[in-house]
Each structure stands twice: as C-alpha cells, then as structure tokens.
Amino acid sequence: KQEVTQIPAALSVPEGENLVLNCSFTDSAIYNLQWFRQDPGKGLTSLLLIQSSQREQTSGRLNASLDKSSGRSTLYIAASQPGDSATYLCAVQETSGSRLTFGEGTQLTVNP
Amino acid sequence: SQTIHQWPATLVQPVGSPLSLECTVEGTSNPNLYWYRQAAGRGLQLLFYSVGIGQISSEVPQNLSASRPQDRQFILSSKKLLLSDSGFYLCAWKARSHRIEAFFGQGTRLTVV
Numbered sequence: 001k002q003e004v005t006q007i008p009a010a011l012s013v014p015e016g017e018n019l020v021l022n023c024s025f026t027d028s029a030i031y032n033l034q035w036f037r038q039d040p041g042k043g044l045t046s047l048l049l050i051q052s053s054q055r056e057q058t059s060g061r062l063n064a065s066l067d068k069s070s071g072r073s074t075l076y077i078a079a080s081q082p083g084d085s086a087t088y089l090c091a092v093q094e095t096s097g098s099r100l101t102f103g104e105g106t107q108l109t110v111n112p
Numbered sequence: 113s114q115t116i117h118q119w120p121a122t123l124v125q126p127v128g129s130p131l132s133l134e135c136t137v138e139g140t141s142n143p144n145l146y147w148y149r150q151a152a153g154r155g156l157q158l159l160f161y162s163v164g165i166g167q168i169s170s171e172v173p174q175n176l177s178a179s180r181p182q183d184r185q186f187i188l189s190s191k192k193l194l195l196s197d198s199g200f201y202l203c204a205w206k207a208r209s210h211r212i213e214a215f216f217g218q219g220t221r222l223t224v225v
Binding site (some may be wrong): 004006031032034036041042043044045046049051089091093097098099100101102103104105107 | 118144146148153154155156158161163169171200202204206210211212213214215216217218219221
C-alpha cells in the first residue's frame with residue numbers, strides 16, 4: 001500500500017527566506033506527483049504537477065523536483081512571503097489504478 | 113473551462129440522521145471522481161473514487177457510501193450518521209490523462225451533534 005510522508009509537519013520562517021518542503025512515497029510505481037496548497041477551511045489549490053518522467057517543474061517562485069527511483073519530491077519556495085502561509089500537501093497517482101494518495105501536509109507560517 | 117461544485121459548504125446534523133453530499137463537475141466528460149475526508153490538522157483520507165458511472169471503489173470500510181448516477185455527479189451518503197463522521201469532506205475530479213492535474217471543490221464542513 002502506498003504511503004506518503006511529508007517532513008516537516010510544521011515550519012515557521014521569517015519573510016524573505018528560501019525554504020524546502022519534503023515529500024516521500026514508498027511505491028515508485030506512480031504516474032505523477034502533485035503539490036497543493038490549502039488555506040484554512042478551504043479546498044485545495046493545485047500548484048505543480050510533475051510527470052513520472054520529469055525531474056522538475058517551475059511556476060514563479062515555486063520549483064518542484066521529483067526523484068522517482070528514491071521516492072522523493074521537494075517543493076522549493078524562493079523569497080517567501082506572508083501570503084505563502086498555508087498548508088502544503090503532496091499527492092501521488094499510482095499506476096495500479098486511479099487512486100490519489102496524500103501526505104499529511106506541512107503547515108507553513110511566514111512571519112513578516 | 114472546467115469547474116467543480118460541492119455543496120453544502122457547512123452542515124450540522126444530529127447523530128442517526130441521514131446524509132447526502134453532492135458534487136458535480138462542468139466542462140469535462142468521463143472524469144475520475146474522488147471523495148476525501150480531512151480531520152482537523154490532518155491529511156486527506158481517500159474514502160471513495162470512481163472511474164465511471166456506477167463504478168465505485170471503496171477505500172475505507174465505514175458508515176458511508178458513494179454513488180455516481182451520472183457521468184459528472186458524485187454523491188456521498190450515509191443512512192445514519194455517527195459522531196465520528198464529523199470532518200471536512202472534499203470532492204475532487206481528475207481527467208483520465210496523467211498529464212492533467214486534479215482539482216478540488218471548496219469542501220463541506222460536517223458537524224455531527
């Protein structure tokens with residue numbers, strides 16, 4: 001059974017810092033990995049999708065990498081801002097079906 | 113463009129009452145559909161997913177059921193709610209292509225009292 005782990009569970013940084021969020025998964029038989037952002041009491045907003053054949057994807061200040069063989073992904077946020085404060089979740093889509101499995105998330109606080 | 117609608121946004125129900133949460137998708141056809149539950153401060157637990165009309169995969173045996181009566185409609189139900197059914201319920205859709213992202217509704221906050 002696929003298991004997705006996110007480290008750290010919570011992170012607090014001063015504004016302007018670069019930071020890295022980690023996601024690991026136990027079964028490398030995946031089609032893709034997706035990073036989401038969730039604001040309190042809201043649904044999830046998609047940030048980046050990385051196909052299993054890709055190594056990284058970039059969107060603005062966000063850069064996500066994928067090392068499928070080692071079961072790891074990182075989300076790099078450059079020059080963090082208070083508006084980046086949210087919970088960040090990663091999810092993998094398995095090749096064995098259409099299941100999307102999520103990690104527990106990293107709660108990020110960027111202090112002004 | 114594609115949109116996903118989920119309602120109601122909040123719901124307070126007594127123990128033992130029935131439940132019906134509805135999710136509909138517009139602007140796409142033949143999507144994969146998902147129901148998740150999120151406990152406070154936790155990740156998303158996959159409850160059900162569907163790859164087509166009438167096709168439901170159940171991930172966790174519990175007091176809930178799901179149905180897909182139409183291609184773009186996904187319903188989460190319960191005959192008798194338990195206190196432990198309280199949580200934040202999220203519906204999502206994903207196109208069949210693995211190159212396309214999953215998209216989520218705004219969620220339903222269910223409180224069973």
